[in-house]
Amino acid sequence: MTAGPPLSQAERIARLRLARTDRIGPVTFQQLLDRFGTALRALDALPDLIRKGGGHGHTLPPEGQIEAELEAGERIGARLIVLGDAAYPAPLAAVDPPPPLLWTIGDADLMARPCIAVVGARIASAGGQRIARGLSQQLGEAGHVVVSGLARGIDAAAHAGALPTGTVAVLGGGVDDVYPPDNADLYRQIAEQGCIVSESPVGARAQAKDFPRRNRIISGLSRGVIVVEAELRSGSLITARLAGEQGREVFAVPGSPLDPRSKGPNELLRQGAVLCEGLEDVERAFNTLRTLREPAADNPFNHAPDDIDQALIDQVAALLSPTPTPRDELARALGQPIGVVAAALLELSLAGRATLLPGGLVSL
Amino acid sequence: MTAGPPLSQAERIARLRLARTDRIGPVTFQQLLDRFGTALRALDALPDLIRKGGGHGHTLPPEGQIEAELEAGERIGARLIVLGDAAYPAPLAAVDPPPPLLWTIGDADLMARPCIAVVGARIASAGGQRIARGLSQQLGEAGHVVVSGLARGIDAAAHAGALPTGTVAVLGGGVDDVYPPDNADLYRQIAEQGCIVSESPVGARAQAKDFPRRNRIISGLSRGVIVVEAELRSGSLITARLAGEQGREVFAVPGSPLDPRSKGPNELLRQGAVLCEGLEDVERAFNTLRTLREPAADNPFNHAPDDIDQALIDQVAALLSPTPTPRDELARALGQPIGVVAAALLELSLAGRATLLPGGLVSL
Numbered sequence: 001m002t003a004g005p006p007l008s009q010a011e012r013i014a015r016l017r018l019a020r021t022d023r024i025g026p027v028t029f030q031q032l033l034d035r036f037g038t039a040l041r042a043l044d045a046l047p048d049l050i051r052k053g054g055g056h057g058h059t060l061p062p063e064g065q066i067e068a069e070l071e072a073g074e075r076i077g078a079r080l081i082v083l084g085d086a087a088y089p090a091p092l093a094a095v096d097p098p099p100p101l102l103w104t105i106g107d108a109d110l111m112a113r114p115c116i117a118v119v120g121a122r123i124a125s126a127g128g129q130r131i132a133r134g135l136s137q138q139l140g141e142a143g144h145v146v147v148s149g150l151a152r153g154i155d156a157a158a159h160a161g162a163l164p165t166g167t168v169a170v171l172g173g174g175v176d177d178v179y180p181p182d183n184a185d186l187y188r189q190i191a192e193q194g195c196i197v198s199e200s201p202v203g204a205r206a207q208a209k210d211f212p213r214r215n216r217i218i219s220g221l222s223r224g225v226i227v228v229e230a231e232l233r234s235g236s237l238i239t240a241r242l243a244g245e246q247g248r249e250v251f252a253v254p255g256s257p258l259d260p261r262s263k264g265p266n267e268l269l270r271q272g273a274v275l276c277e278g279l280e281d282v283e284r285a286f287n288t289l290r291t292l293r294e295p296a297a298d299n300p301f302n303h304a305p306d307d308i309d310q311a312l313i314d315q316v317a318a319l320l321s322p323t324p325t326p327r328d329e330l331a332r333a334l335g336q337p338i339g340v341v342a343a344a345l346l347e348l349s350l351a352g353r354a355t356l357l358p359g360g361l362v363s364l
Numbered sequence: 365m366t367a368g369p370p371l372s373q374a375e376r377i378a379r380l381r382l383a384r385t386d387r388i389g390p391v392t393f394q395q396l397l398d399r400f401g402t403a404l405r406a407l408d409a410l411p412d413l414i415r416k417g418g419g420h421g422h423t424l425p426p427e428g429q430i431e432a433e434l435e436a437g438e439r440i441g442a443r444l445i446v447l448g449d450a451a452y453p454a455p456l457a458a459v460d461p462p463p464p465l466l467w468t469i470g471d472a473d474l475m476a477r478p479c480i481a482v483v484g485a486r487i488a489s490a491g492g493q494r495i496a497r498g499l500s501q502q503l504g505e506a507g508h509v510v511v512s513g514l515a516r517g518i519d520a521a522a523h524a525g526a527l528p529t530g531t532v533a534v535l536g537g538g539v540d541d542v543y544p545p546d547n548a549d550l551y552r553q554i555a556e557q558g559c560i561v562s563e564s565p566v567g568a569r570a571q572a573k574d575f576p577r578r579n580r581i582i583s584g585l586s587r588g589v590i591v592v593e594a595e596l597r598s599g600s601l602i603t604a605r606l607a608g609e610q611g612r613e614v615f616a617v618p619g620s621p622l623d624p625r626s627k628g629p630n631e632l633l634r635q636g637a638v639l640c641e642g643l644e645d646v647e648r649a650f651n652t653l654r655t656l657r658e659p660a661a662d663n664p665f666n667h668a669p670d671d672i673d674q675a676l677i678d679q680v681a682a683l684l685s686p687t688p689t690p691r692d693e694l695a696r697a698l699g700q701p702i703g704v705v706a707a708a709l710l711e712l713s714l715a716g717r718a719t720l721l722p723g724g725l726v727s728l
Contacts, residue, residue: 127622254618254630257641258491266618270639277621277630 007084013066014039015082019100020061020069020201021046023349026097027356031346033083035301046350052310054317055351072202076176079104091115095220095246096358099199099213103175106195110145110166115221116282117147117243118162119236120154120228121261128154128229128261131253133161135226138279140165147222149214150190154228154236156183159190167194168221172214173206174198197221215239216246223286224249226276230264237264240273249285251276300327300360304339308347312336316344317353324361371448377430378403379446383464384425384433384565385410387713390461391720395710397447399665410714416674418681419715436566442539443468455479459584459610460722463563463577467539470559474509474530479585480646481511481607482526483600484518484592485625492518492593492625495617497525499590502643504529511586513578514554518592518600520547523554531558532585536578537570538562561585579603580610587650588613590640594628601628604637613649615640664691664724668703672711676700680708681717688725 007015018039019029036042046060073080081087082101089111092098104111118136120128136146136158146162148155150169159167169190171177175198178187190196199213200206206214215238219225225243227250230236240250252273255262269275274285312334319330331341345362348354355363371379382403383393396406410424437444445451446465453475456462468475482500484492500510500522510526512519514533523531533554535541539562542551554560563577564570570578579602583589589607591614594600604614616637619626633639638649676698683694695705709726712718719727 127620131621253621254626254633255620256491256626257495257617262618262620263641266639266641269618269633270645275630275634277627281634 004084006086007082011038011040012080012082012085013070014043015084016069016080016101017061017063017066018042019082020066022059022061023352025356026099027358028346028349029083029100030097031301031342031356034299035304035343035346049347050350052308053313053347053349053351054353069201069203073103073175076202077105078175078202079108081108087112089115089221091223092217092220095216099217099220102197102199102217103202104195104197105175105191106193107166108195108197110168110195111197111221113145113166114143114223115145115147115168117218117222117225117239118154118158118228119148119218119225119230119239120158121230121234121236121264122151122153122155123261124153124157124229125259125261128253128255129157132157132228135228135253135276135278136161136167137165139282140167142279142283144282147218149218149235150179150183150187150196152180152182156186158228159186159194163189163193169194169196170214170217170221171196171198171206172200172210174200174202174204176202177204177206179206211235212238216242219243219246219248222248224251224282226251226253226282227265227268227273228253229255229259229261231260232263232267234264237268240268249274251282251285253277300338300342302339304337304343308340308343312340313344313347316341317348320348320354320362320364322364324357324363327360327362330362368448370450371446375402375404376444376446376449377434378407379448380433380444380465381425381427381430382406383446384430386423386425387716389720390463391722392710392713393447393464394461395665395706395720398663399668399707399710413711414714416672417677417711417713417715418717433565433567437467437539440540440566441469442566443472445472451476453479453585455587456581456584459580463581463584466561466563466581467566468559468561469539469555470557471530472559472561474532474559475561475585477509477530478507478587479509479511479532481582481586481589481603482518482522482592483512483582483589483594483603484522485594485598485600485628486515486517486519487625488517488521488593489623489625492617492619493521496521496592499592499617499640499642500525500531501529503646504531506643506647508646511582513582513599514543514547514551514560516544516546520550522592523550523558527553527557533558533560534578534581534585535560535562535570536564536574538564538566538568540566541568541570543570575599576602580606583607583610583612586612588615588646590615590617590646591629591632591637592617593619593623593625595624596627596631598628601632604632613638615646615649617641664702664706666703668701668707672704672707676704677708677711680705681712684712684718684726684728686728688721688727691724691726694726 032042132154140162145166147168148158219242250273252265252268331338400406496518504526509530511532512522583606614637616629616632695702713720
């Protein structure tokens with residue numbers, strides 16, 4: 001996403017509608033924008049694409065649903081930021097694929113400042129919470145905005161420590177989904193002094209499936225992720241893994257082997273995370289930090305024809321398997337230009353006959 | 365030290381006497397053996413060497429002193445092992461320079477088994493002591509002999525955990541110097557079931573200057589050193605540094621940044637120590653371990669003449685400064701063979717006009 005002219009209001013609403021369409025996840029959303037340039041043109045082309053891909057019974061969300069989402073946002077004073085808006089945070093746009101949109105409450109400009117995530121166990125020790133609070137305060141005073149997930153324990157302590165200097169809470173449900181109830185006061189303070197962010201529609205209650213997407217945004221907004229206390233199988237370790245995949249620095253606060261909540265950070269240290277006892281460790285790492293991975297500049301659809309032959313679509317479909325396969329491998333197998341195969345795969349995915357994955361991979 | 369024929373009793377006593385001579389530390393001891401082949405011949409040559417180096421007032425320890433040391437050892441049932449004895453532990457012989465001798469009480473064969481050191485803070489937390497004890501028990505059951513320093517806290521807990529499977533306590537004072545008094549019971553148990561080791565004469569009380577030498581033996585006997593709790597400036601971190609220099613693996617048990625006793629191990633982790641939460645971490649590291657550094661095979665004195673010119677000795681002395689200088693740099697500066705310069709330096713060191721350092725370095 002390089003900076004372009006401001007999007008029209010119609011295009012912004014079309015992006016919201018495209019993002020809310022069944023079977024259109026962030027990968028397909030990105031590819032439709034790449035192929036058609038705008039969401040308005042993509043929406044126009046969609047029924048035909050779906051039919052050609054062999055799908056049926058697949059429809060766009062009714063305009064009323066989209067209007068209702070916009071009105072719900074307006075009612076609570078939330079702001080919609082779509083991919084392509086100037087306010088869309090650059091580090092998040094560099095994620096592959098970027099979330100199509102964000103709803104925000106509060107000061108969205110915080111996301112334009114250097115952000116760092118502090119995450120960890122819900123059932124945290126008193127010491128762990130003290131570390132999270134103190135670290136976030138130090139980070140805030142040094143100019144970092146602290147991002148976390150408004151969960152109990154470490155997340156709440158991290159937000160609390162950074163409240164005076166700037167903190168961003170990313171939710172799994174809508175921006176108005178105050179959860180857990182213990183954090184209602186904290187939620188209110190962040191809405192007033194910080195920023196609440198979510199990819200979900202206003203009014204949506206958080207479900208388990210929302211948290212991986214939420215975690216991707218936490219790490220995607222941030223230059224680095226600090227894990228304070230976490231068990232081995234935990235959302236915090238998933239956030240750390242996503243951060244690594246996104247080319248962000250992973251930090252871990254070490255802990256005693258006697259506490260099971262140290263297992264997560266200690267395992268991250270084994271895997272090469274930066275040991276973090278305080279601000280100094282963060283600054284040292286950033287001073288020698290590799291640059292963020294640049295978003296892929298090449299658009300595979302650059303030389304795609306407007307219309308893809310139906311026989312070719314079926315040939316591509318026949319090559320797919322449940323194992324993710326690189327798009328360019330399919331192109332070589334068929335002796336076809338990558339743009340043609342990418343366009344065929346896009347139509348198959350909209351028809352529910354293929355799943356587009358990050359990094360140009362595709363599976364059945 | 366490659367295995368040779370057993371040393372005669374006279375030679376073994378000569379090695380003890382040589383080691384107890386003023387100005388003869390481990391480096392000089394090793395070089396005298398290299399130059400003269402035996403301690404008996406080195407003792408014969410010594411008065412002449414000292415005189416030629418420009419020293420005076422320097423004498424061998426009286427034979428009565430050496431006899432008294434041997435008798436004191438015999439009285440308490442201690443055993444003398446000199447460098448070159450079959451019982452001298454191979455990993456310690458690979459240290460540059462190796463300690464010339466060890467006094468032992470108990471089962472000296474333990475040192476021939478794979479050893480690992482567990483060391484840490486004297487004023488240790490209850491948790492730290494529990495970790496040290498549990499880890500040592502695990503290590504012992506897996507076949508490792510646990511080496512430590514019989515200090516309060518972590519050392520004592522490590523010995524206690526490995527008492528049933530085999531533990532070696534290395535002391536700063538003589539092998540009969542029971543210190544601290546709290547550990548008198550533990551000392552007795554180790555003397556009966558394990559092994560007590562020291563480089564110091566029987567009867568000697570530990571002094572501050574003895575501990576760096578003691579720490580060198582702890583790491584030198586071991587394939588690796590595990591640091592459990594330690595402040596930043598502590599003997600345990602010195603032992604870890606020595607272990608690194610000796611090519612041994614350094615392990616650190618992580619701890620919370622809230623406890624100052626975690627600073628030491630956490631700093632070691634930053635510097636690349638292997639994170640250790642239990643036996644598995646140790647075994648994994650040893651399975652991929654670099655081999656121990658081999659002792660240098662070349663004897664610089666191989667082609668040295670029997671007699672070094674007095675003028676040359678003074679030329680070498682003139683080149684020395686307080687900054688450690690490689691021996692071969694001096695040889696190049698003088699256009700002399702390395703063996704000639706090494707021999708001149710040996711004489712200067714015996715005369716107190718040069719200090720021989722490990723790694724072929726020398727200073728004023």
